[in-house]
Amino acid sequence: MTSNPTTSGPPSLLHEVAMRTPGNSHVEMCIQCGTCGGSCPSASAMDHTPRALFAMLRANMRDNVLSSNTPWMCVSCYFCTVRCPQDIHITDVMYTIKNISLETKAYQAKTASDFSKTFIRWVENYGRSFEVGLAGLHTLKHFAGRLLAMAPMAIGMITKKGMSITPPKRIQGMDQLKKILKRAKELEAA
Amino acid sequence: MSEYIFYPGCSIESSAKAYYESTMAICKPLGIALKEIDDWNCCGATEYLSLNLTPAYALIGRNLALAEKQANGSQTVVAPCSACYLNLAKADHYMYEDKAFGEKINEALSAGGLHYTPGKLAVRHLLDVLVNEIGLDKIRAQVSKPLAGLRVVPYLGCMLPRPDYGERYSDSEHPLEFDELLQALGAEVIDFPLKTACCGGHMTQIGPDTAFELIRRLIAAASESGADVIATVCPMCQMNLDAFQGQMNGYFHTHYKMPVLFFTQLMGIAFGEKPEKLGFGQEFVSARQALKRIGVEVPEAAPAAKKPAGLPMPSPLQKKPIGTTEEASQ
Numbered sequence: 257m258t259s260n261p262t263t264s265g266p267p268s269l270l271h272e273v274a275m276r277t278p279g280n281s282h283v284e285m286c287i288q289c290g291t292c293g294g295s296c297p298s299a300s301a302m303d304h305t306p307r308a309l310f311a312m313l314r315a316n317m318r319d320n321v322l323s324s325n326t327p328w329m330c331v332s333c334y335f336c337t338v339r340c341p342q343d344i345h346i347t348d349v350m351y352t353i354k355n356i357s358l359e360t361k362a363y364q365a366k367t368a369s370d371f372s373k374t375f376i377r378w379v380e381n382y383g384r385s386f387e388v389g390l391a392g393l394h395t396l397k398h399f400a401g402r403l404l405a406m407a408p409m410a411i412g413m414i415t416k417k418g419m420s421i422t423p424p425k426r427i428q429g430m431d432q433l434k435k436i437l438k439r440a441k442e443l444e445a446a
Numbered sequence: 447m448s449e450y451i452f453y454p455g456c457s458i459e460s461s462a463k464a465y466y467e468s469t470m471a472i473c474k475p476l477g478i479a480l481k482e483i484d485d486w487n488c489c490g491a492t493e494y495l496s497l498n499l500t501p502a503y504a505l506i507g508r509n510l511a512l513a514e515k516q517a518n519g520s521q522t523v524v525a526p527c528s529a530c531y532l533n534l535a536k537a538d539h540y541m542y543e544d545k546a547f548g549e550k551i552n553e554a555l556s557a558g559g560l561h562y563t564p565g566k567l568a569v570r571h572l573l574d575v576l577v578n579e580i581g582l583d584k585i586r587a588q589v590s591k592p593l594a595g596l597r598v599v600p601y602l603g604c605m606l607p608r609p610d611y612g613e614r615y616s617d618s619e620h621p622l623e624f625d626e627l628l629q630a631l632g633a634e635v636i637d638f639p640l641k642t643a644c645c646g647g648h649m650t651q652i653g654p655d656t657a658f659e660l661i662r663r664l665i666a667a668a669s670e671s672g673a674d675v676i677a678t679v680c681p682m683c684q685m686n687l688d689a690f691q692g693q694m695n696g697y698f699h700t701h702y703k704m705p706v707l708f709f710t711q712l713m714g715i716a717f718g719e720k721p722e723k724l725g726f727g728q729e730f731v732s733a734r735q736a737l738k739r740i741g742v743e744v745p746e747a748a749p750a751a752k753k754p755a756g757l758p759m760p761s762p763l764q765k766k767p768i769g770t771t772e773e774a775s776q
Contacts (some may be wrong), residue, residue, distance in 0.1 A: 278544050331646065384488050
C-alpha cells in the first residue's frame with residue numbers, strides 16, 4: 257500500500273489499486289516501456305496488453321480497466337514482474353484489479369471468474385480443493401455440450417491417477433476456517 | 447536427521463500421488479524427516495487471490511499459524527508444489543514487509559484463535575531444500591544407479607524461480623540449481639532455454655487454445671533437443687504437460703510422446719529405489735521406453751485410452767476427433 261499517487265481530485269482507480277495491493281506495488285511508476293506485454297505468455301488472449309491496461313489505469317478509464325479480460329488471462333508466471341524496470345508487482349496488481357472488477361460487477365471474463373469461484377467454493381466448504389469436482393462442475397457450466405466426450409478422459413484420470421470422485425474429507429478446523437474467512441471478508445469490505 | 451515442517455498441498459493427495467510417493471522414498475535415505483502440518487488447508491492456488499485478497503491471505507495464513515504453533519525445532523516449512531510454496535512465501539513476505547497488512551491478516555486469524563508472527567518461518571520449496579540445505583554431495587553419495595545416458599530436460603516452470611522472495615536461486619529466468627541436481631544423479635542434462643517458461647497454468651480450463659500453444663512450445667522444444675524425459679518440480683506443470691499432451695497433439699495434429707516425470711521419481715531411480723515405490727505408471731505418457739534405455743524397468747502406465755487423457759476438459763477448438771497418438775518415429 258502506498259500513499260495517494262494522485263495529487264488532487266477524488267480517489268482514482270489507480271489510487272484504489274495501489275492502496276489495496278499488499279506491500280508497495282509501485283503501480284504508479286509505470287514508464288510505458290512495454291516489457292510486460294512482450295514477456296507475457298498469454299498476451300495473445302488479452303484484449304489489452306498489460307502496458308495498455310496500465311495506461312488506461314493512469315488515465316482513470318475505470319470501466320475500460322475493470323471490464324478488460326487482461327487480468328483474468330494472467331497465468332501468474334511473474335515474467336513481467338521480474339523484468340519490469342520500475343519494479344512494479346504486476347502479477348499482484350492484476351489480482352487487485354480482478355478483485356475490484358468482481359466487486360463492481362464490471363468483469364466480462366465469465367469463464368475465468370467462474371473457474372476461480374468454483375475452485376474456491378470447495379475450499380470454503382471443505383478446506384481443501386477438489387480437482388475432479390472442479391473440472392466436472394466447470395465443464396458442466398461452460399462446456400456442457402462436450403460433457404459426454406469428456407467422460408473417457410475423466411475415467412482415465414480416475415483409473416490411472418486414482419483420483420477420487422467424492423469430495424475431499426473436510427478439515428477438522430472447518431468451523432475455525434469459516435470464522436477466519438468471515439472476518440477476513442468483513443475486513444476486506446471495510 | 448534433518449527435520450522439516452511439511453505442507454503437502456491438495457494436488458499431492460489427488461492428481462500427483464506419484465510426487466508424494468517418490469518424495470517419501472527419497473527423503474528416508476537422505477535423513478530428511480517431514481512433519482506434516484496438522485489439519486492444514488488448501489492454499490487457494492492462484493484462484494482465491496483473484497477473488498478476494500484478504501480472505502485469500504487469511505486462508506494461507508491459517509497454514510502458517512498452524513505451522514508456527516506446531517513447530518518443534520524446525521522453523522522451515524517445505525512445500526513440494528510451486529504454487530503452494532509461492533503462496534505461503536508470498537503471505538509471509540507481505541505480512542512481514544507491510545505491517546498494516548500483516549495486522550489485518552492476523553485480525554482475521556484471531557477470529558479462529560490463531561496468530562502468525564511474520565518472518566518467523568522460512569518457506570522453501572522441496573528442490574531448494576534438497577540442493578541448498580541437504581546439498582549435492584550428500585545426494586551424490588546416495589546415487590547407486592546413475593542415470594547415465596538419460597537425457598533430461600530440467601523444467602522448473604514459473605513460480606519456483608519467480609518472484610523468489612527468499613533470493614534462493616541463481617537467476618529468475620535461467621537458474622542452474624535444478625541442472626546441477628540432475629547432473630549429480632548422473633543424468634545428461636539438456637541446456638533448456640524454456641526451463642522457466644509457463645506450462646499454461648489454469649489456461650487449460652479457461653482458454654484452451656492459449657494453453658495448448660504454451661504446452662506445445664515446451665513439448666516441441668524438449669523433443670527437438672533430443673530429450674528422453676522432462677523433469678518437473680510442480681504438480682500443475684506435470685499435469686499440464688503430461689495429461690494434456692494428448693489434447694495438445696489433437697489440436698495441432700502432432701504426435702509427441704514426451705514423458706513428464708517428477709524429479710523425485712528420477713532421484714528415486716538413481717538412489718536404487720524400487721520403481722514400484724516411486725509412482726511410475728500414473729503418468730499418461732508412459733516413461734517406460736525412456737527408462738528402458740538406461741536399463742530400468744518401470745511398471746507400464748495404464749493402457750492408453752482411446753481418447754487423449756486429461757481432466758474432463760472441453761476442447762471446443764478441436765478441428766477433428768483425436769485418438770491418433772502413434773509415435774511418429776515408429
